[in-house]
Amino acid sequence: MGESAVKHIHVAVGVILGNDGRILLARRPVHLHMGGRWEFPGGKVESGESIQQAMTRELREELDIDVLAMEKLIEVRHDYGDKQVFLDTWCVTEFSGEARGVEGQELAWVLASDLANYHFPDANQPIVDAVQKRSC
Numbered sequence: 580m581g582e583s584a585v586k587h588i589h590v591a592v593g594v595i596l597g598n599d600g601r602i603l604l605a606r607r608p609v610h611l612h613m614g615g616r617w618e619f620p621g622g623k624v625e626s627g628e629s630i631q632q633a634m635t636r637e638l639r640e641e642l643d644i645d646v647l648a649m650e651k652l653i654e655v656r657h658d659y660g661d662k663q664v665f666l667d668t669w670c671v672t673e674f675s676g677e678a679r680g681v682e683g684q685e686l687a688w689v690l691a692s693d694l695a696n697y698h699f700p701d702a703n704q705p706i707v708d709a710v711q712k713r714s715c
């Protein structure tokens with residue numbers, strides 16, 4: 580199958596920066612794809628939504644925060660075999676509210692230098708590298 584025939588799921592992925600430069604990670608529920616691994620919060624872009632709208636909606640749903648400013652970080656395409664994802668990854672540089680795991684997910688505020696200690700989905704290495712290379 581040619582590259583053009585592969586349908587990637589468009590995912591809004593947020594690298595959320597806290598006041599002290601820490602980054603917010605959430606643990607994916609065990610029953611989901613890549614369950615039990617740590618992720619940068621976000622989710623699928625719905626049809627007709629811009630990436631900003633999708634990020635705002637997802638982070639409200641998952642964390643009860645409102646995105647005030649975001650900047651593009653990196654685009655990652657990955658083939659899981661059963662599923663192809665396009666991780667449209669942005670740094671969330673300003674938000675309002677205090678993040679909590681609305682869906683019961685475990686959260687952690689992590690220093691960029693400590694990201695290597697967390698088990699991420701296989702697609703995430705380029706994102707971790709980008710975060711460590713340049714702060715958002």
Ligand SMILES: Nc1nc2c([nH]c(=O)n2[C@H]2C[C@H](O)[C@@H](COP(=O)(O)OP(=O)(O)OP(=O)(O)O)O2)c(=O)[nH]1
Nearest residue numbers: 590592612613618619620621622623664700702703
């Ligand atoms: N949010 C997020 N998704 C990631 C990361 N890395 C990675 O491979 N993914 C994959 C896992 C999923 O296949 C897909 C995101 O889907 P999701 O399950 O979060 O989507 P969603 O929040 O819209 O959830 P749902 O309502 O469809 O269940 O992207 C990451 O760091 N963050």
Ligand SMILES: [Mg+2]
Nearest residue numbers: 620621622623
């Ligand atoms: Mg999600």
